[in-house]
Amino acid sequence: WPTLPVPSNWTMHGYDRPHYTNVQMPFDLAPPNVPDDNPTGLYRRTFELPAGWDSRRVVLNVGGAESVLYVWLNGQAVGMGKDSRLPHEFDLTPFLKAGENLLCCAVVKWSDATFIEDQDQWWMGGIHREVFLYATTKTYIADVFALATPDEGFQDGALSVTTKLGFSGPPINGWSVQTQLFDLEGRALLDEPLLDRVRADNRRHNPYRGPLSQVTQTARVAAPLLWSSEAPNLYTVVVSLISSEGDVVESTSCRVGFRRIEMGDRALLINGKAVMIRGVNRHEHDPVTGKVISRESMIVDIKLMKQFNINAVRASHYPNAEAWYDLCDEYGLYVIDETNLESHAFLHTMCRDPRYLSQFVERGSRMVERDKNHACIIAWSLGNESGYGPNHDAMAGVIRALDPSRPLHYEGATWVWNEVYTPIPKGLLEDPISRSGMRASDMICPMYPPIDSLVAWAQADDPGDRRPMILCEYSHAMGNSNGSLSDYWAAFEAHPGLQGGFMWEWCDHGLTQHTADGRAYFAYGGDFGDTPNDLNFCCDGIVGADRVPHPGLWELKTLVQPVGVRWIEAATGQIEVLNKRDFADLSDLSGTWALEVDGEVAAHGELPSLTTLPGAVSVVRLPLPRPIVFEGQEAFLMVRFALAGDAGYAPAGHEVAWSQLPVSLPTKPKARAKPVSVMPLTLKRNGERAVVTGRDFELSFSADSGMEQMTRGNHLVIILGPQLQIWRGATDNDGIKGMPRQAEKALTKWLEAGLDQMTVGRGRLETSQEDGQVTVHLRQVGSCGAAEHAVIFDHTYVISGDGRVQVDCTFYVDSVLSDLPRLGVTLTLADEFEGLEWFGRGPLESYSDRKHAAWVGKFAGTVSDQYVPYAMPQEHGNKTDLRWIELRSPDLAVRFSPSALCEGSASRFAPQDLFAAKHTTDLAPRKEVRVNLDVAQRGLGTASCGPDILEQYRVGAGTYRLAFDIDVLGA
Ligand code: GAL
Ligand code: MG
Secondary structure, three states: OOOOOOOOOHHHOOOOOOEEEOOOOOOOOOOOOOOOOOOEEEEEEEEEOOOOOOOOEEEEEEOOEEOEEEEEEOOEEEEEEOOOOOOEEEEOHHHOOOOEEEEEEEEEOOOHHHHHEOOOEEEOOEEOOOEEEEEEOOEEEEEEEEEEEEOOOOOOEEEEEEEEEEEOOOOOOOEEEEEEEEOOOOOEOOOOOEEEEEOOOOOOOOOOOOOOOEEEEEEEEOOOOEEOOOOEOOEEEEEEEEOOOOOEEEEEEEEEOEOOEEEEOOEEEEOOEEOOEEEEEOOOOEOOOEOOOOHHHHHHHHHHHHHOOOOEEEOOOOOOOHHHHHHHHHHOOEEEEEOOOEOHHHOOOHHHOHHHHHHHHHHHHHHHHHHOOOOOEEEEEOOOOOOOOHHHHHHHHHHHHHOOOOOEEOHHHHOOHHHHHOOOOHHHHHOHHHHHOOOOOOOEOOEOOOHHHHHHHHHHOOOOOOOOEEEEEEOOOOOOOOOOHHHHHHHHHHOOOEEEEEEOOOEOOOEEEEOOOOOEEEEOOOOOOOOOOOHHHHOOOOEOOOOOEOHHHHHHHHHOOOEEEEEEEOOOOEEEEEEOOOOOOOOOEEEEEEEEEOOEEEEEEEOOOOOOOOOOEEEEEOOOOOOOOOOOOOEEEEEEEEEOOOEOOEOOOOEEEEEEEEOOOOOOOOOOOOOOOOOOOEEEEEOOEEEEEOOOEEEEEEOOOEEEEEEEOOEEEEEEEEEEEOOOOOOOOOOOOOOOOOOOOHHHHHHHHOHHHOEEOOOOOEEEEEOOEEEEEEEEEEEEOOEEEEEEEEEEEEEOOOOOEEEEEEEEEOOOOOOOOEEEEEEEEOOOOOEEEEEEEEOOOOEOOEOOOOEEEEEEEEOHHHOOOOOOOOOOOOEEEEOEEEEEOOOEEEEEEEOOOEEEEEEOOOHHHHHHOOOHHHOOOOOOEEEEEEEEEOOOOOHHHOOOOOHHHOOOOEEEEEEEEEEEEEO
C-alpha cells in the first residue's frame, strides 16, 4: 500500500501510463467489451467522524474518478458510479461505526462507459477531483434550484427558488423552508424572508396537487443589477430548513445572477442582446498533474481569458470541476456546459444503442442538476462527436424539462446524420424538425466550417430555420496556426445570424517530461510508449500547456477587442471611437494616442474620458501637428485603451484595445541615388570566382552561390550571401510531419514534388565595372523532382565603393508549382550578429493571414528571442511588411532594406533543423545567424483540422522580384 495523493491521476505518479488518442479507441474492441488487462486502483484510508456527527446523515462526495468507482465502508459494499467527470455521492450513514472507519474505493479504468468517453485527450486514471464527507440533519435540503430572471423591460427581476427536501426515513410533514436574498454587501433584499410549509407526505392530501417534498418560492426584486460577462453582478440566496418547532436546522446558499437567455431571430440573446460569442474551448489539463486542476490554475486561465478579451468558454467536453463555474460566475465568462459524452470511434452506434440510453439521459441530467444555479451557464451541450440518434433526443427532452431557462447545443444534431442512418421512409423526414435536429440543438453549431460556407448559410436566410450559427469549434490552434482568424471575424461581423464561436482550443495538452540531462519538454502521444496514439495532435492550444500565450492568442485578442477606432478625417485629426461592448460604456478605460512618423513618435497625448454607450460611437478631435506628414514620410496614428482602474481580472494600465491607423500610404520606393563614390574599388576575376575589394571591405562571389563572404575591416559579416530559399520547417497546418503522409496536405505535395531536396545549379558569373561600381550577375536554376526548372533565380549585385550592395533578385517559378512554402533568399551571418532591429510589423511574429496583432513600428530584440517554442518545432518568427531589418554585432550593424515591403526573419535554426526536431529539446541553435528575406511566405491557415489557407495567401507560379540594399554600419 504505497501512498498516493488524492486527488491525483495515478498515471502521473508512475503507475500505468498516460495514453493519448483522438478518434481511435486505445484498444481494438467493440462496445461494450474492454481489455482483460484493465488498470485498477485500490484506495484505502481510515477516518474518524468529527464530534457531533454521530446522529447525523453522513455523505461521501467523490468529485471525479476515471472511470468506474466502487465504494466500500467497513467491509460493506456501498455503491458504484460511472461518469469520470461528475461527482458521485454515497450515503454512508448505515455503514458508519464509532471510532475508526475504513473507506475503500476501487477505480477501474476501462468499462462499457469508455466507449462514450472517447474525447480527444489523454486517457488517465484515478480519483482526480476532491473527496470529502459532509453531514446533514436526517431531514435535509436535498436540492435548491434558484432562477433570477429580469422582467421584460430589464427593470425589475423575479426570483424563483425551488427547494426539495430529502428524508432519511419516510417523508414527514411539518417542515418549512425559509429563503432570503442578499446582495454582495450582505444586505437582505426581501423585506420579509419567504417562508413556506413543505408538503412531504401525501396520505392526507389530494395527490393531484403537485409534486411532494418540494416548494417553489417567488419574489419580485426591485431593479437588480444584471449579470453579464461585462458586469458579473451576483446575489446570494440563502435557504433554511425550519423544523416544526421553528428551529433552523440547516442552511445552504448559492449565488445567482439576474440574466435572461432567449432564442431570438437568428440570435442567442443574453439580456436581450445578440452577444457576439468571443469564445474558446477549454479542456481541463495541467502539464504536471494531468486532470487535477487547482483553483489557482483556474484563476490563471480565467484572468488570461479576460485579459485577452474572451467572453465565453465551452467546457469541452465534460462538466468541469465545480470551482470553475463559481469563478466564471464571479469573473464573468459565458459558459456552454457540456455533457461528458463522446463516442467518436463509434460515432453512429452508441446514440442508437438502447443499452446506452440510460447513460445518455443520466449524464446529461446529472450535469444539469449539479450546475443549474450558475449564472454563467448560457446553454447545455449534449456532448461532442457522438453522431445523432434517439438517445440524444431522450437526453434533450429530459434537459429541456429540467431547465427550460437555457437552450441546447449539440453539433451532431445539426448534421444530416439522421437522414442517412435512420431506417425511416424518406417522406417522413420531410418534417423539418427531425431533419435539422431542432429537438436537440437550438443553435447551428458546426465545427471548422470554411468561411465561404458560413457566409452562404447566412445569406440563404432560411425562413424555416431561425437558429443562429455559433461555431462550436473553429480556428484550430495547433502549432503555428490561426491563419484567417481575421477572415472569420470579418464574416461574423458582416453577416446577421453569425454569432461568433469557440476557437479550438485553449491549451496544449503537453505533459512535462525531462531529457536524461534534465531539460524539460512537453511530451505528447507516443512519448510514454502509448500505442496506438495520435502524436502531437493534442498540442493544439492557443496557449502552451504552461499557459504561455501563443501568438495566435494575441491575434484573437486584437480581433475581438471591445473598442474600434476609425478615421473620420486625418487632416483635421478627427477619429471615431466605437464601443463594441453589449452592456457597459467605456468609462473604465483611458485612451492615449501617438503619431508616429517613420517609426518615431512625433506627437502624443491623452484621449478625453469616454462614456460612449454600447454600440455607439464618439467623435474625438486630436491636436495633431500640421502638416502631419511631409513628402516621402510614412505616418501612423496609434490609439490605445487601457484599464483606468483595477479590474478583477487585471490591474489598472492593462491594455484592452489598440488601433493603428495609417496617415499616408506607404512611400514609393525612393529613387536610388547614384553613389558619388570616389572610394577605390577593385574587381578580381579568377575563373568562376570574383572578389570585390573596397577600402575596408571585401566581397567574394562564385558561380555556385553568387555572393559568398563579406568582410568589413577584420570582421566577418556575411558568411554566405543570398541563397534561393523555398522551404520552411513545415507547420502542423502544412502537414503533421510525424504522421504517415496525409493526402491533400501541402506538406505531402511538397515532399512528393521534392521541394525539400531542391538543388540549385551552378551558373555563369558575369561581372563588370563602371562608374565606380562593380556589377555581378548570376542566373541559377533550382531543380526538384517535379520540375527541372522549378525556379529560375536571377540575382544581380551592384557594389559601390562605400560598401553598399544593391541586390536585385528575380524568381521565375514554374507553372507546376502552385503552392510554395515560401519564396525568397536566405543569408548566413556571423555568430556575433545576435542583435536585431526591424521596421515592420511586430513585436510578435506575423504571417500574411495572421498579422492583426502586429503593428507597424520599429522593434528591437535579439535573434534568439525570435524563437517561439511550439511543442512540435516548426516555422516561426516571421515578420511581415518589412521596411528594413538590421542585425547587430558588438561592432557592426548590417541592414537589409527592401525596395518594397517584404517578409523576413532572423533565426538560429534552418528549416531542416526545425523539420527534423520532434521536441523542443531536439533543437540546437546554430553558431550562425540566418536572415530570411521573402517575397512572400505561405500563410498559416488551419489545415491540421479545418480549412487550409485561402487563395490570396498562397505563393504560386509566376515571376517575382525582390530587391534590397545591404549596408554595413558601425554599431
Ligand atoms: C474536433 C473535436 C475536438 C478535437 C478537435 C481537434 O473534432 O471535437 O475534441 O478533437 O476536433 O483537435
Ligand atoms: Mg473527437
